[in-house]
Amino acid sequence: MGANAENIRGKAAIVGAADIVSPTGQLDKSCRELEMQAIREALDDAGLSLSDVDGLLVAGGSQMAALETAAYLGIEPTYIDSSMTGGSSYEIHVEHAMNAVAHGHCEVAVSVYAATPRSAGGRFGRGGGGDPFRPNPVREFEMPYGVALPIGSYALAASRHMAEIGTTSEQLAQIAVSTRAWAGKNPRARHRDPITVDDVISSQMMCSPLHKLDCCLVVDGAGAIVVTTAERAKDLKKPPVYCLGAGTGATHMNITGMPDLTVTPGVLSGPAAFERAGIKPSDVDLLMSYDSFTITVLLSLEDLGFCKKGEGGAFVEDGKLGPGGALPTNTNGGGLSYCHPGMYGMFLLVEATKQIRGDAEDRQVDGVDIAVAHGSGGVLSAMSTVVLGSEATL
Amino acid sequence: MSEIYEPPADTPETQPYWDGTREKKLMLQVCSSTGKYQYPPRAASIHDLGGPVEWREAKGTGTVYAASVHHVPGNKFMRDKVPYVVALIDLEEGMRVMSNVVNCPPDDVRVGMKVKVTWKDLPDGRALPMFEPA
Numbered sequence: 001m002g003a004n005a006e007n008i009r010g011k012a013a014i015v016g017a018a019d020i021v022s023p024t025g026q027l028d029k030s031c032r033e034l035e036m037q038a039i040r041e042a043l044d045d046a047g048l049s050l051s052d053v054d055g056l057l058v059a060g061g062s063q064m065a066a067l068e069t070a071a072y073l074g075i076e077p078t079y080i081d082s083s084m085t086g087g088s089s090y091e092i093h094v095e096h097a098m099n100a101v102a103h104g105h106c107e108v109a110v111s112v113y114a115a116t117p118r119s120a121g122g123r124f125g126r127g128g129g130g131d132p133f134r135p136n137p138v139r140e141f142e143m144p145y146g147v148a149l150p151i152g153s154y155a156l157a158a159s160r161h162m163a164e165i166g167t168t169s170e171q172l173a174q175i176a177v178s179t180r181a182w183a184g185k186n187p188r189a190r191h192r193d194p195i196t197v198d199d200v201i202s203s204q205m206m207c208s209p210l211h212k213l214d215c216c217l218v219v220d221g222a223g224a225i226v227v228t229t230a231e232r233a234k235d236l237k238k239p240p241v242y243c244l245g246a247g248t249g250a251t252h253m254n255i256t257g258m259p260d261l262t263v264t265p266g267v268l269s270g271p272a273a274f275e276r277a278g279i280k281p282s283d284v285d286l287l288m289s290y291d292s293f294t295i296t297v298l299l300s301l302e303d304l305g306f307c308k309k310g311e312g313g314a315f316v317e318d319g320k321l322g323p324g325g326a327l328p329t330n331t332n333g334g335g336l337s338y339c340h341p342g343m344y345g346m347f348l349l350v351e352a353t354k355q356i357r358g359d360a361e362d363r364q365v366d367g368v369d370i371a372v373a374h375g376s377g378g379v380l381s382a383m384s385t386v387v388l389g390s391e392a393t394l
Numbered sequence: 395m396s397e398i399y400e401p402p403a404d405t406p407e408t409q410p411y412w413d414g415t416r417e418k419k420l421m422l423q424v425c426s427s428t429g430k431y432q433y434p435p436r437a438a439s440i441h442d443l444g445g446p447v448e449w450r451e452a453k454g455t456g457t458v459y460a461a462s463v464h465h466v467p468g469n470k471f472m473r474d475k476v477p478y479v480v481a482l483i484d485l486e487e488g489m490r491v492m493s494n495v496v497n498c499p500p501d502d503v504r505v506g507m508k509v510k511v512t513w514k515d516l517p518d519g520r521a522l523p524m525f526e527p528a
Contacts, residue, residue, distance in 0.1 A: 135405045137434040144401045144522050145494045146472035147480045148464055155462035156482055163460070163505035207480070208463040256434075256482060256492045261460055 009277060010394045012098035013233040013240035016046030016226030017353040019346065021339040025118045025190050025219035031061075032072060034114035034222035039073070042224035047237030048108060055079035055100055055109030055227075059089030059343065069112065079106035085250070086377030087290055089113075090225070090345035091384035094373075095246035097227040107228055114222035115341035138254050148207050151215060151293065153255035153379035155207035158295040160261040161312075162209060169209055171313035172294040173200035176213050176336050178322030179291060183333025185323065185363035190217050191337045214294040216335035216344070223346040225353070241353045244279070244370070244389045247272025250382040258380060262310075266303030266374065269385040273372075274305070277387035281305045285368040286355050287327055288348035290376040290383075291334040297321075300374055304385065328365045331355060345375035349386065356390050369393050399471040400516055407437045410449045415521040418513045420452040422487055433489040454511035455528060456485040463500045479503045483525055497526035 018041035020027060020034060027034060043049055056077045058066040065082040079100045083092050093111035100106050138149070147153065161167045177197055183189035200213040233240035249268025252258045274280060281304060289300045298312040306327060307315040321329035330336075332351040335344040352371035354360045369390045376383050403412040414421035423432050425439040426446040432439065439445040461481040467473045468480070479495040481503065495503045496512065509525035516522060 135408060135434070135436075136402070140401045140403065140408060141434055142492045143469060144399050145480055145492055145524075146399075146464060146468040146475065146478060147492060148466055148468035151466075152462055152464060152468055152480050155464075156460040156480070159462055159505060160460040205463075205465045207466065210462075256490060261482075 007276060008098060008102040009244050010242045010389070011102040011230050012227055012243045013230055014094070014225050014243065014349065014353050014388065015228050015233045015236045015238065015240055016042040016044075016048065017224070017350045018042040018045055019221065019223035019339070019350040021188050021219070021221045023188060023190055025217065027116055027119065027220040027222070031114040031116055034116070035069065035112050035224075036073070038114060038222040038224035039110055039112050042110065042226050045238060046226045048226060050075060052108045053077065053110050055097060055106030057081040057083070057093040057097060057109060057111040059084040059093070059113065077106065079109060085382035085384070087292065087343045087345045088375030088377035088382050088384040089343055090349055091246065091373055091375035091386045092248055094225070094227060094243060094349060094386045095248060095384060098243040098246060101227060101229045107232060109227045110224055111227070111346070112224040113343060113346040115343065116220040117342055118219045137256070142254055142256060150379050151210060152207045154293040154295055155210045156255055157258075157261045157299065157380060158209050158293075161295065161298070164262055165310045165313070167298065167313040169201055169211070170197050171317050172209070172214055172298060173197040174317050174319060175291070175294040175297050175321060176200050178316070178319050178325065179330050179334040179336045181322040182331045182363055183337035186333045186338060189333035189338045190219055210293055210295070216292045216340035217337070219339055219341060221339040221341035221347065223350050225346070225349050239357055239391060241356045242389045242391070242394060244387040244393060245273045245275070245277030246384065246386045247276065248382070248384040252381050253378060255379045262299070264299045264303050264376070264380045265383040266300050266385065269383045270304035270374070273385035273387050277389070279370060279387060283370050284327070284372050286331065286352060286365055286371040287329040288352045288371065288373045289329055290344060290348065290374060291330055291336050292340070292344070292376065294336070296376055296380065297329070299380065300376070304372070304374060323363075331360065331363045331365060343377070345373070345377070348373040348375060352388050356388060397471065398516060399469060400518065403520070408435045411435050412520050414449070414451070415513070415523065416519050418521060420454050420511055420523050421449045422452045422485075422489060423447050424450050431487055431489050433491065453486050456483040456509055456525070458495065458503060458505055458507045458509060459484045459490060460505060461495065461503045463503070481525070483509060494524045495526065496524050
């Protein structure tokens with residue numbers, strides 16, 4: 001935090017949250033229709049309506065994403081934000097929205113996401129996009145070598161972690177096993193059958209050292225959250241989930257440019273968010289940490305300070321991320337087993353909100369007062385950490 | 395459709411790099427005022443922001459920083475090439491580049507392995523720098 005930064009801890013809250021997923025992985029609606037449905041459900045959850053919305057945040061789809069969506073919805077927002085960092089966009093949206101409402105630039109901000117990669121029969125981003133009038137280092141200096149995107153980039157990070165630190169495939173596999181155990185408690189999860197470390201390691205080798213079960217799903221999904229001032233939040237339908245602090249960091253675009261493949265921008269975003277929120281890792285009751293691949297979680301645990309650098313493998317191998325464990329993580333079943341339409345950060349926030357409210361049904365963790373949503377975008381490129389809290393944390 | 399992915403070279407800032415490959419020279423960009431390398435090539439220096447850059451031939455030797463054996467192809471041009479090794483190579487000059495490690499069994503490639511440049515010709519006369527055990 002800049003020395004003179006004003007602390008807005010607890011001045012904004014998530015008051016509405018909804019996600020739309022299906023155990024089949026498929027949603028038979030267009031993205032625009034899903035966006036409308038997600039916003040409607042999140043506003044209903046808050047007891048608000050579209051006419052209350054004066055802030056809109058949308059990532060991707062087009063360069064003027066939020067403007068297009070505002071026009072589609074027929075609203076005239078006074079705060080508009082198309083920030084796009086891939087999967088961490090929605091944590092960044094909360095960081096921006098909490099500042100916007102705390103400073104009076106708008107009062108009710110909505111962030112929305114919908115994608116249907118499974119119904120489209122295709123896959124999401126393959127890294128070759130971008131402005132044709134600017135150089136594209138991925139197309140020019142990575143794609144000629146056939147790197148699979150995004151998995152190949154994460155595989156390189158896992159390769160380095162294993163070689164430099166001694167992390168094993170079994171340790172990475174345990175992350176998928178713990179996450180699947182949570183998915184077993186979520187009737188909306190795509191995959192619910194328990195798996196073992198052996199199952200992960202004997203699943204198809206995709207890009208060494210990552211196996212098929214080290215990888216997230218590619219399924220349809222949508223979600224929306226509503227952020228407003230703490231003042232307004234008090235009179236709404238559900239208990240406010242306060243925004244205690246947020247932080248962001250970006251260190252590279254493509255994997256060749258990542259300064260150290262064992263250190264993510266979580267070392268920038270995490271400590272900043274925790275300092276603003278006035279917490280330390282041991283205060284966290286629930287961690288929602290982006291799991292595009294098992295290695296993503298392992299790196300984040302180290303970089304957010306839940307364990308020391310190099311100790312992530314030992315930290316996870318006793319199953320402490322799973323049900324009954326010391327650090328409940330990705331309780332919805334994660335991008336690995338619940339839902340991953342491409343930019344999964346939205347779902348981290350929805351689940352954190354439900355858990356703090358005590359609305360997480362069979363997978364509810366007892367006494368969640370502080371939850372962290374940690375988004376990762378690009379290829380470990382841009383990360384954003386959001387600390388959320390119950391009224392007891394104010 | 396060509397059988398090999400032909401990297402675009404449609405911006406002036408990377409042209410000297412690709413021109414170098416025609417003579418099997420691995421060219422790196424250097425800041426004229428600080429002497430520091432930068433990769434990938436850019437329109438101007440980032441070390442002396444906006445300042446001039448020049449080009450210097452790399453020795454072509456380096457060390458494997460990270461490596462992944464791809465059992466699934468990264469694009470349609472690689473379908474008949476699996477398994478192959480995608481690696482990040484730390485060049486002796488200090489820059490890190492992505493490449494393939496070839497001329498050895500994929501599973502023999504190790505982090506820390508010393509490698510040297512070898513070339514794969516492209517149809518248009520350019521060539522792709524790849525690496526093999528030194």
